[in-house]
Amino acid sequence: MDHVASSAPDARSVPVCYRHPDRETGVRCTRCERPICPECMVSASVGFQCPECVHGGGPAPSGGAGGGTARPMAAARPRTIAGGTMAADPRLLTKILIGINLAAFLVQLAVGESFTQRFELVGRAYTPLLPGIQGIAEGQYFRLLTAMFLHGGYVHILFNMLSLWWIGGPLEAALGRARYLTLYFVSGLAGSALTYLIAAPNQPSLGASGALFGLFGATGVLMRRLNYDLRPLVALLVVNLIITFTPGFGIAWEAHVGGLVAGVVAGYAMVHAPRRNRALVQYGTCALVLVVVAVLTLVRTGQLT
Incomplete structure (x- = not known):
């Protein structure tokens, strides 16, 4: 007592x-x-x-x-465990994100390769369908964001959107809309930044996988906080990582690793922040992750230019 x-x-x-x-x-x-x-x-x-x-x-x-x-x-x-406000539709943002990804994929199909090459993640490369040198190193930093909503085919987008629905929906309900959306974009940008830093400058990359692995990481932190059995999630994550590093699949492992690390860090701040100054700790941690993203991006740009 x-x-x-x-x-x-x-x-x-x-x-x-x-x-x-x-x-x-x-x-x-x-x-x-x-x-x-x-x-x-x-x-x-x-x-x-x-x-x-x-x-x-x-x-x-x-x-x-x-x-x-x-x-x-x-x-x-x-309130949610992270301090967010409960919403009437706890999966609204997940539905909107899925809709944006599907809409972007339809534009890819309608416009063709020129649209994909304009907005996918590439460090520095000459693209035959577009004039001149293209890439983030040329000042096209928007590619770090737009690449998160593009996909390379039907199987790619189907797998990612199913994962977003299964993992993102419950996480949105647990964190609240603002914190969930912040986590999604911070993880996705971290995955893009690590890809830009490590991958070959002319190697294109695209997909929501960086953000999704961030949601994976945050879900693990949340389940540990609530004393849930982590074994099913760990098994699923291990399978995904094996696929990620298997040669021949052509997967940008850098995006997966970057998103996962950012998701764990931001997710820990979301569910473990003290009640006092909780929002400051949560969003401050996310801001620090974005600072790291900016530093990695500037370092790589300096190398390529």
């Missing part, structure tokens, strides 16, 4: 699910305000409810002695 009393602020910083006491969570039922883990969440019109409230057995919000004048506790909007 002495230990619990002495560390009360830390113990209360992240409550545990009332149905699974071994699982920490930052989400509460919008009706009864009891903390619930992702397994217990049932989507409601706004936020999530616990199974008991959904089936009518949960406690209703108290109205006070007067019988109708007190405000319900639902006025305090439920």
Whole structure:
């Protein structure tokens, strides 16, 4: 009891699910305000409810002695474990990202190779379909971003979009929209920067894999924080890394590694940041990762020019 009393602020910083006491969570039922883990969440019109409230057995919000004048506790909007605001559609940004990737792929099919060569990641190369020397080293830094939304074929985009739906959706619900989107772009840019730094300057690269591996890494950090079994995720990640480094697949392993490292770093800040100054720690860490991205990009540009 002495230990619990002495560390009360830390113990209360992240409550545990009332149905699974071994699982920490930052989400509460919008009706009864009891903390619930992702397994217990049932989507409601706004936020999530616990199974008991959904089936009518949960406690209703108290109205006070007067019988109708007190405000319900639902006025305090439920928060995710990372401090984000719960949304009515917890997968909205994941759907939008998938839509953007699909739209870009349709443009690739309609316009042809000239569109892909204009926006894929390439350090410095002469492209026959475009005039002159093209690449990031020529000041086309937008390629670090646009390459994240291009794909090399039907199998490529199908695999990546399925992965984004399976991994991104639950992670968006757990982090909140702003933090999830920040994590996605920070991981993708980190993957692009490492590819630019290491790969041959005339070797093109494209795909959402860097951002996806960042989501992989952040999901692992989140599952560890909630004491979930990491073995299925680790097995899936190992399989992906084996494929990544297998000769003949033509995969830009640099994007995968860069995205994974950035995702682990940013994800750790998202779910482990202290309640006090939480947003500052979270977004400050992401900003530091972007500083590293900028430094790597400038170093490589200096080498190539």
